[in-house]
Structure formats: C-alpha cells, structure tokens
Amino acid sequence: MAKFKLENIMALVIFDLDNTLIGGDSDYLWGEFLVKNNYVDAAEFAAQNEQFYEDYKAGTLDIMAYQRFALKPLSEHGMETLNKWHAQFMETFIEPIVLPKALTLVNEHKSKGDRVIVITATNTFITRRIALRYGIAELLGTNGEIVNKRYTGEVEGIPTFQAGKVTRLNEWLAQENESLEGSVFYSDSFNDLPLLEVVENPIVVDGDDKLLEIAKTRGWPSISLR
Numbered sequence: 001m002a003k004f005k006l007e008n009i010m011a012l013v014i015f016d017l018d019n020t021l022i023g024g025d026s027d028y029l030w031g032e033f034l035v036k037n038n039y040v041d042a043a044e045f046a047a048q049n050e051q052f053y054e055d056y057k058a059g060t061l062d063i064m065a066y067q068r069f070a071l072k073p074l075s076e077h078g079m080e081t082l083n084k085w086h087a088q089f090m091e092t093f094i095e096p097i098v099l100p101k102a103l104t105l106v107n108e109h110k111s112k113g114d115r116v117i118v119i120t121a122t123n124t125f126i127t128r129r130i131a132l133r134y135g136i137a138e139l140l141g142t143n144g145e146i147v148n149k150r151y152t153g154e155v156e157g158i159p160t161f162q163a164g165k166v167t168r169l170n171e172w173l174a175q176e177n178e179s180l181e182g183s184v185f186y187s188d189s190f191n192d193l194p195l196l197e198v199v200e201n202p203i204v205v206d207g208d209d210k211l212l213e214i215a216k217t218r219g220w221p222s223i224s225l226r
Contacts (some may be wrong), residue, residue, distance in 0.1 A: 010113040011182030017120035023097040075153035095215040
C-alpha cells in the first residue's frame with residue numbers, strides 16, 4: 001500500500017463508510033441483525049439481502065429496488081422500537097468492526113481543521129449513529145421518507161449511490177458555500193468512482209480489486225485501515 005502525507009491545509013475531507021471507516025458493510029449487517037433476531041422472515045429476507053449485496057459488489061445493484069427492500073422493515077415498526085433495535089445493532093454488530101486506525105485518521109483531519117463528512121449509499125437511519133461513533137456529525141446518506149414520524153418504505157430524494165453521491169454532494173456544497181479545493185475522498189469501492197474522479201485527492205482504502213486496478217493506472221494512493 002502506498003503511503004501518503006496529510007498536508008497542513010484545511011479542506012473538505014469525505015469518507016465513505018462501509019468497508020472504509022468500518023470493517024464491514026453496515027447495510028448488509030443490519031439485514032443480518034434483523035434475521036438473527038427474527039425481526040423479519042429469516043429465510044426469505046436473508047436470501048434477498050445476500051443477492052443484493054452480491055449485486056452491489058458486482059456493480060449491478062438496482063439501488064431503488066434495494067432501498068425499498070431495506071426500508072420496508074423500518075416502515076413496519078415505530079421509531080421507539082427501531083431506536084431500541086439500533087442500539088443493540090451498534091453494540092453487537094458495529095462495535096466489533098470499528099477500526100482504530102480509521103478513528104485516528106478522522107481525528108488527525110479534525111485536529112488540523114479539516115471539515116469532515118461521511119457520504120454513504122446506506123440509509124441515514126442505519127448510518128447516522130455510526131458516523132457519530134467516529135465523531136462525524138455531518139452525513140449524506142440515502143434518506144427514507146418519513147410521514148407522521150414513521151418510515152413509509154419509500155426513498156426521499158436521490159440515493160447517495162454512484163453518480164448520486166456527486167449530485168447530492170454538489171447540492172450540499174452550494175448550500176454550505178463549500179468548495180472542492182484541496183478536497184479528499186477515502187473509499188474502498190469502484191462504485192464510488194464518480195466521486196473519486198471529482199475530488200482533488202482520491203485515496204483508496206482497502207480497495208476492491210476493480211478499484212485497486214484503477215488506482216494503480218491513475219497513480220492514486222492506496223492505504224489500509226485494517
């Protein structure tokens with residue numbers, strides 16, 4: 001893995017979440033959590049969850065179909081129940097895959113004044129508290145529609161997936177009067193290629209095979225936080 005040095009210039013620093021900041025995929029693991037605790041029809045849900053994850057890794061994921069699948073269990077329960085489940089999920093599935101090196105990297109950026117944000121395709125119900133576990137309050141993720149304090153099972157707006165990450169980031173940049181000057185994006189997945197191509201400093205973290213090959217040809221640094 002190539003080494004890199006943090007420059008002493010304040011900038012926007014973007015982190016992908018799954019398999020970048022954490023040593024696993026929170027979306028997939030949430031499905032595993034639901035199955036393990038019999039909160040869903042275990043056999044049917046597990047099979048669909050596995051297939052969607054394989055589609056994601058292959059770059060063939062139908063993001064809207066997947067998001068409706070992922071959001072459906074949220075629509076069937078009230079927020080009090082969901083929040084109780086999420087606390088259990090954090091303790092049993094997420095804490096074991098928190099990466100100390102990732103925590104250190106986030107803190108290094110924050111200590112030098114960088115603005116740190118997470119952009120993830122996973123829905124914000126699952127990911128907001130994971131980002132906060134890393135001390136990151138700013139998050140762009142796929143939003144589940146909420147009506148009368150309950151999830152409807154539908155997606156609100158554009159999912160933060162592939163080119164959708166760039167679209168949502170551009171909206172955020174305009175809203176926050178931010179720019180990509182000196183920007184950094186850390187990611188593991190070739191699905192994030194659209195965003196890696198628009199930041200000034202793309203950095204591959206424990207990359208998949210496709211992304212590692214692209215990084216090699218383009219001279220992008222590759223690091224490991226494992």
